[in-house]
Amino acid sequence: MKCSDAEKLLSAYIDGTLNDDDKAKFEEHIDNCSACRREYHIMNAMIVSCRKLGDIDLPENFRHDLHERLIKEKRLKKRSIYRFIGKYKALVAACLMLAVVLGTAAGIGLFGGSPKRSASTAQSQKASGSAKDEKMISNDAKLFSAPSSPALDRKSPENGTGTANSSDNFVNVNISKAEYDKYSKDIISFIESIEGQKISSTPLQYTIPKKFTSEFISKMKDSFKIYDVMVTPADSAPENDDARPKGESAEYKAIIQININE
Amino acid sequence: MNYPEKELVRKSRNGDIEAFESLIQSYEKRIFNIAYRMTGDREDAYDISQEVCIKIYKFIKKFRGDSSFGTWVYRITSNVCIDELRKRKANVIPFTITNPEGEYEIPVADRDKLPDEAYESKELSEAIRLCLLQLEPKYRVMIVLKDIYGYKYEEISKILNINMGTVKSRINRARKLLKDELEAGNLLGTNPSKK
Numbered sequence: 417m418k419c420s421d422a423e424k425l426l427s428a429y430i431d432g433t434l435n436d437d438d439k440a441k442f443e444e445h446i447d448n449c450s451a452c453r454r455e456y457h458i459m460n461a462m463i464v465s466c467r468k469l470g471d472i473d474l475p476e477n478f479r480h481d482l483h484e485r486l487i488k489e490k491r492l493k494k495r496s497i498y499r500f501i502g503k504y505k506a507l508v509a510a511c512l513m514l515a516v517v518l519g520t521a522a523g524i525g526l527f528g529g530s531p532k533r534s535a536s537t538a539q540s541q542k543a544s545g546s547a548k549d550e551k552m553i554s555n556d557a558k559l560f561s562a563p564s565s566p567a568l569d570r571k572s573p574e575n576g577t578g579t580a581n582s583s584d585n586f587v588n589v590n591i592s593k594a595e596y597d598k599y600s601k602d603i604i605s606f607i608e609s610i611e612g613q614k615i616s617s618t619p620l621q622y623t624i625p626k627k628f629t630s631e632f633i634s635k636m637k638d639s640f641k642i643y644d645v646m647v648t649p650a651d652s653a654p655e656n657d658d659a660r661p662k663g664e665s666a667e668y669k670a671i672i673q674i675n676i677n678e
Numbered sequence: 679m680n681y682p683e684k685e686l687v688r689k690s691r692n693g694d695i696e697a698f699e700s701l702i703q704s705y706e707k708r709i710f711n712i713a714y715r716m717t718g719d720r721e722d723a724y725d726i727s728q729e730v731c732i733k734i735y736k737f738i739k740k741f742r743g744d745s746s747f748g749t750w751v752y753r754i755t756s757n758v759c760i761d762e763l764r765k766r767k768a769n770v771i772p773f774t775i776t777n778p779e780g781e782y783e784i785p786v787a788d789r790d791k792l793p794d795e796a797y798e799s800k801e802l803s804e805a806i807r808l809c810l811l812q813l814e815p816k817y818r819v820m821i822v823l824k825d826i827y828g829y830k831y832e833e834i835s836k837i838l839n840i841n842m843g844t845v846k847s848r849i850n851r852a853r854k855l856l857k858d859e860l861e862a863g864n865l866l867g868t869n870p871s872k873k
């Protein structure tokens with residue numbers, strides 16, 4: 417056996433995965449070759465030391481922080497469907513309108529079966545989500561095909577699913593059906609007054625500029641006597657809007673989710 | 679609560695945070711430590727391991743159960759680590775033999791000890807920790823999985839989704855590279871007169 421062959425077998429010899437024949441040849445070689453014997457001793461010592469490196473402890477705040485992030489993630493998941501509807505509100509409305517028109521047309525015998533199209537348009541828009549990330553997580557993912565991850569970029573907690581930002585406040589308003597019936601119009605008109613524009617439908621999710629968060633909450637509590645309002649404040653942007661560079665404030669939102677309890 | 683893992687996975691799929699936390703509890707320390715060995719930095723390891731846990735929660739529906747849950751978890755961990763290291767490739771940290779706790783002392787060879795004893799010193803472990811960071815991520819991950827955590831070839835093949843032949847040759851190459859790094863830094867203190 418040549419030294420170059422012995423070098424190739426060294427790793428497997430240490431791991432004990434050589435067949436009997438190779439093992440015998442390898443041992444015979446290092447018995448007679450001091451250079452390879454030395455290589456073997458060094459490599460072996462190195463591997464033994466690796467095993468001894470041991471673990472370091474999890475940071476104390478690890479579980480607590482993870483818990484907070486999981487709650488946020490769950491909320492984002494739940495919201496993404498609403499956000500989708502919100503984002504494509506105009507498109508969805510147009511499609512519905514089209515469906516009505518086509519439906520009417522079909523009714524009077526001009527077309528057949530066309531209304532289905534509106535739904536598939538919406539579907540294909542939605543599908544463009546976080547395909548990149550999903551590929552990475554897939555069981556078939558190749559090691560080096562991993563796409564970029566936001567591991568150290570805390571400002572983008574989600575990938576491609578929409579417009580939410582970790583700098584946004586999340587406001588959960590929990591109300592009963594009765595309260596909703598009683599106040600929904602007032603809540604909407606209050607949001608309209610902040611937004612300065614009319615809201616045509618009555619969805620359960622609204623977006624207002626972040627700086628109105630506290631005003632919104634006090635309005636809920638003081639005027640409507642709705643006390644079950646939970647705010648998850650942003651974690652990475654200054655709470656005070658004035659502390660931020662000019663022109664940026666439009667990016668930060670408060671996302672209001674109305675939850676109607678049974 | 680001591681549900682079998684399968685049950686915890688099922689509940690986690692439905693977004694059950696409590697179930698997910700019990701599930702991930704058995705893995706989070708290892709996730710954190712793999713990230714620590716891969717990056718050599720506690721803060722980075724923290725960021726990466728939090729990110730990994732969130733990804734697992736987010737994509738647990740994608741876990742088909744073809745492999746063990748652990749294999750899938752460590753695959754995501756390895757992927758995120760390697761990906762992060764590749765992103766940083768542009769600004770490679772120059773090799774300095776220092777550590778956060780202070781100056782690192784190059785171990786002096788103890789010529790009276792047998793090689794095995796001399797090399798098994800704490801200093802060598804420390805040298806390995808540092809030299810490991812000089813290896814390309816694809817080799818670094820081999821040392822981490824094989825020599826630090828003792829995974830078998832087959833397990834590594836599943837975690838990294840590469841075939842056994844590649845695993846074997848990469849481990850061989852990774853060890854050679856690590857040894858070269860140690861010797862280049864004169865960190866092994868080898869004594870040629872020792873026969």
Ligand SMILES: [Zn+2]
Binds near residue numbers: 418419445450451
């Ligand atoms: Zn030889």
